[in-house]
Amino acid sequence: MTRVRLGALAGVVGFLAFVEFTSGFLQGYYTPMLSDIARHLQVPDADVNWLEGSQLMLSALVVPVLAKLGDMIGHKRILLWSTAVTAAATLALPFADTFPLFLAAWTVQGVYVVWLPLEIALIWSRTAGRDGRSLLTARAAGLLVAALELGAISGALIGGRLIDGFPIFGVLLVPGVLVVTCFFVIMFGVGESSVKLGGRLDTVGLMLITFALLAFTGGLSLLRIEGVESPLAWGVVALGLLLFVPFGRWELRHPDPLIDVRLFRSPALAPVFVTAALFGMSVLGAQAPLSTFIRTDPATAGYGLGIGGFLTSLVIGVYLIAMVVGALAYPLVARWSTPRNALAAAALLVAIGYFMFLPFHTAYPHMIINMIVAGLGSGALVAALPAAAAAGAPDRLTGVATGLTNSTKTVGGAIASAIFGIALLHGVAGAAGADSGGSTAGSFTGYVIVWCVCGGSALAASAALRFVVPQRAFEDRRAVASDRSAPR
Template sequence: MTTAPSTSTAPAKDPVDPEPSSRPGLTLLALAIAGMVASVQQTLVLPLLPRLVETFDTSVSTVTWVFTVTLLAGAVATPLLSRFGDMYGKKRLITLTLSVMCLGSVLCALADNLGTLIAGRALQGVAAALIPLAIGAIRDSFPREKVTSAIGIVSATMGVGGALGMLVTGLIADHTESHKPVFWIAAGAGLVGLLLVTLSLRDTGARTGGRPDMLGAVLLAGFLVCLLLGISQGNTWGWTSASVLGLFVGAVVLCALWVAVELRVREPLVRLALLVGPRSLSANFASLLLGFSMFAGFTLISTYVQTPKDAVGYGLSGDVIDVGLYSLPSTVTMLVFSALTGRIEARIGAGYTLATGSFVVALSFGWLALFNDTGTDFLIYSAVMGTGMGIGYAALGTLAVQHVPMDVSGIASGVNSLVRTAGGSVASALTAAILSAQVIAGTEVPTHGAYVVCFTIAAVGAGLTAVVAAFNGMRHRAA
């Protein structure tokens, strides 16, 4: 290994403006669809988990791997493919990622056993890299005056796609007992995105080139797998079990080795001196907290809506399709406000815009902690939450990359996306621990109070995001 020259944390100035896309509207549509497909595949199985338990005659803890494996695969793939996008071109990596996701969707659609389904879901999880790659492509190819709005629209697809995933699953599950049609639709949507990207996106922008940091990639992958696997399986295996403690120890050791390698190699996978600066740290911490709240909402609403009120005294006695229908208002408001966020950012900056959106998200979860008896309560929550997420995620996409040089925008956005995934894993583990610890006597059904606690924690997470983002806005007002 060769010692790298010292690197300043100040972002280098880009020598030239990006070469503008000749068809920015079509390019934005293609990238937005690619981002939407990536987000849809993350949540489309959540309403199906109880059904998969019966289909494959297995336990709940085993079936949760259908969701967990996508988080692990996405966590490993996101920084690697984002960095490769900076090195070899965003279009090449976007088309590769979409192709892998389509292959995974087809494998899931053909799966007749749980092992094959989990393998297909791992391939689908690679799609988590699509949104950071798309953000990098926008910085490369869009006129500067359109970059903020375009990043906002693509970033908002994270929340829109997540809500649509549950809606599509609900509609299909209402007409068939099989899980396979859901994955055929995901494969078809992926092919549409692949075709549009191939036809419209131009591979412009500077490429860093060089050789990939394979040792750094292996160490980072090992660290992420140990960390996220320990978090996601802590409730099932036991937080003090040898397996979980061993994973956390392994994560610490591998992280230390990875940092040591990245500080010494000439061409590191991640430029630590650049990406751990004050602005990057605040953007990534905000992403962690907001990702926590979003994923907490997805998992909590899915189970609460399907809880039989007559039997336990709370819930909405809904089914899979109802989960999707209650998320419909958030889909609409996310789309509307993500498109308007560019104008807001132009006036007050990305930091204050993120703070505004996060505060609205906190209000939505606060509402749900207080009012959760009727479907109207959940429709109000959904509309308000979608407004906040539409503004917040749109601003977060800009905040993650606006201070870094063009040639590392992919990895900067990728790290931000990775941290958001970690926040989702923490949310899943924490809410599961609370719901399993507070149950109705003689049953395994969580108490109503357990859900209220979880809604409150999600509100606090979003509120802390607003504080971090406001601090970022005050500190970097001039920029």
Template sequence: MSEAVLSPVSPAPHVPSVRLGKLSIGALGFLALALGTLQSVVEPALPLLQRELGVSPAEGALVANTLLITGAVVTPVAGKLGDRYGGKRVLVWLMAVVSAGGLLAGLAPNLPVLLLGQVLQGVMVGALPLSFILVRKHLTTGASQVAIGLVVALFTGGGIVGTAVAGPIAEGMSWHWMFALPTIAIIAATSVVTRLMPHDPPIRSVDRIDWAGAVLLSGTLLAFMLGLVTATSGGLPPFAVGALAAVAVALATAWVVVERRAASPMVDLRMLAKPAMWQACVLTLVITVSLGMVLFLLPQLFAIPGDGYGFGASTTDIGLFLLPGAIAGALSDSVGGIAARRFGSRAVILVGTLVTAVTMFALASLHTAAWQLVLAKVLTAFAAGVGTTALLARTATAVEAEDTGIATSLLVVTRVIGVALGVQIGGAILAAGTGSATGLPAESAFVTGFAVAGLISAISLLVVRSAKSGVVR
């Protein structure tokens, strides 16, 4: 599943002033492919990065999550920036930041520098809505739908490519190159887009960019995740961990206050008063937290030296093991909306969460063969993708037409946050179960992680059953 993909709303028919050529659309597609590759190289290589950098599983989870945090913040504001200053101009700005982050990660000597590189790379999420703006301004309605589908498909395909090539690059060259090579491709694609893509005029807007909300949301997420890391690593005394928790609560409270008072909030929390929205957000959060735990735990178990419960897999092998799940997740995004229309979102979510819960409980007791983990990844990735996409599609039709953009952006942000929280919770569980003598998580830690993921997924069943109206119909 690609957490960054937005579901664009079909524009009103229009006649573009400047038509895009095939080379321009191809350049956007190649850029999306390179971005998807850069985004996905961390997942199969995370155990290798932890060993090379000498960090705990909880600290390693931060490597995957910093990109997601930036993405959650950038997603709601990228489109507004593109409308205000021009989609092409903002796209080039963001790609400059992504390129700097990719090169920084490629040269990183330690964890803090790598994390900074991942933070900068996270603005890549904004490339998708900006690409949508460009094609919608320069193509007819039908042509823009085809072009948007191509960009989304290539971004998703890039995720599959990154999963497959991360291991061979990291093992054949070094892990630095798995960041550097996609970044070089991004720089090349951006230069072509800059030359071929026509400029789009900015749109005058009186709405202000909610920078305060963006800063407070990113600060809240970082404080929460750092609190999980310190609580499980034992590196800080209890009062320091408590202080971090207090900071996270204070930042979250301030963010809610700012969003409720802002004239043009980053995330319109007033939408949550509608049953369709709060039910969809709760379900999306629960589903993606469970998925995030699976995304983190499976590569870790593959990499554990084969001593009764591990497999001692190389980074290349891990990528191959995860590849079927990546493909299943990509396919799920196209199936979710169709399944919801035919069977109803309630039925789709019930089946998906039931499959995830049963799979996780089964994996907690049976994880002795690699195929069991591969099958679990395929089932959970497909189930979560179908469920969250069904929710997204259903919500887009359950709210008023003028609220569609706000509602879907809120769900996309929730989806990204849920995955990030799940990854960090999985890292915290493994860190808490790491033996001081071996430096490796015990088998019981993985059992606990899978069981917790199953319990979290089961909560979705309770939410769906208790929801009598709104989005889950």
């Protein structure tokens, strides 16, 4: 059994780990202060939900474009540019004194979602010619995801501490300083990838995919606002889906497409994208409903735990720590078994964790145990999916393939977010109200739907990986070819 060591790769992985720590810090830092931000901007608490939705929409749009540009002109260059844009947007947040300005800066800040796909592409490029290339990349990805989750934990703890004792202007400046530091770490610590394809960006394809994604995600947002009885919302969703048809036809004819749609037909990559979409339903769609369920007062709503913000943050912290463990454990499990089986086991853990909520949801230890199980599987999948995409893609399309794992995960999260918003009848936005009087709490049936959708989507991904995907999928192509040519 081949042992894989990072060796000379350790230096660049260390610098990239700081980038992912910064990414996690951004994701965790603002969570404890969302209500304070709403008060600062003089808007209702419910309006902060637009912040999450706007970043999800942006990530679905920019990741394919920036990942393609990374393949064309250099992954480090695009990583550096995206960090500069993120720094500018993050530093603009303290000065945005109206909600529209804050929303615009917050949305642009979401460009950082492309960092992990670009980093995986950089690492894949640097492992060319080395034995155990896919496991090396997976191990590096596990370290990056561990840094990301540690950053999220640190950000949540620091943000929660600072917002209680300092003016919000100064508190909002802190992440900007960290992102600026990250920019110089990339500039001086990370080398460029060895393969740059050149060429011109497919602007027609970019416009077509932009219109399609805006219509689709906009329709999902309308479903959350207007409800399932709205013909306008369903019409916009259908329009978005129909617009993918001309986009696909254009990309098939284009000599250098923005997204090579043939990747979706690849037996090595299609299961990765399907798994990412199904996984996105839980990892991106379920966190807010779980938080509001825990905060809901059982005396007024008949369910929930009615606990405060600090104990709720501990549940989130335990979940993130479990993700760190899962991310670091995936390469070991993949080496002992196969990457396919390790991915299937990770998805199964996510399914088990969410299905455990059905019988076990009435006590604080239930929440801790359930989130640990789901977190172990989630961490492994976050680390493994970009690495699996890099292993299955042609070398010239590693950036595109790893970026598509993020895009499909985002689409899955957007779909789940719409389903959950409808099922809970806007209960997610009413967590504060639920604490005080329970009048805005979502229905318990809605939470059951959340757990079933998250568990069912993860179970479907696990079954597909275990019983549909070939045994040697996601392994080094050179190693697989060598095994096949060896005498029997």
